[in-house]
Amino acid sequence: MNGTRGWLGKSAVAVDEREILIIADAMVDREFGTGAVKITPAHDPNDFEVGRRHKLAEIDVMTDDGKMNAAAGAYAGMDRFERGKRLLRI
DSSP states (O other): OTTTGGGTTOEEEOTTSOEEEOOOOTTSOTTSTTSOOOOOTTTOHHHHHHHHHHTOOOOOOBOTTSBBOGGGGGGTTOBHHHHHHHHHHO
């Protein structure tokens, strides 16, 4: 996390214009890559725990059948794989 320390407590802006808080957490392996990871509290059990510790919003953007819901903004109704392809074009 040496290169990321100056970013802690600041925000980044996601593709959907939501602010993402930059945090530090013991779950991140500092010896692997940059030591920085994205946290998706509503997606993954480990991320859920990190999100709870840091009081991050749990934003669920997908329906049970793999379509993007209203929280996905402009991508609402789109299949998750199609959304991924669209994001790669940005």
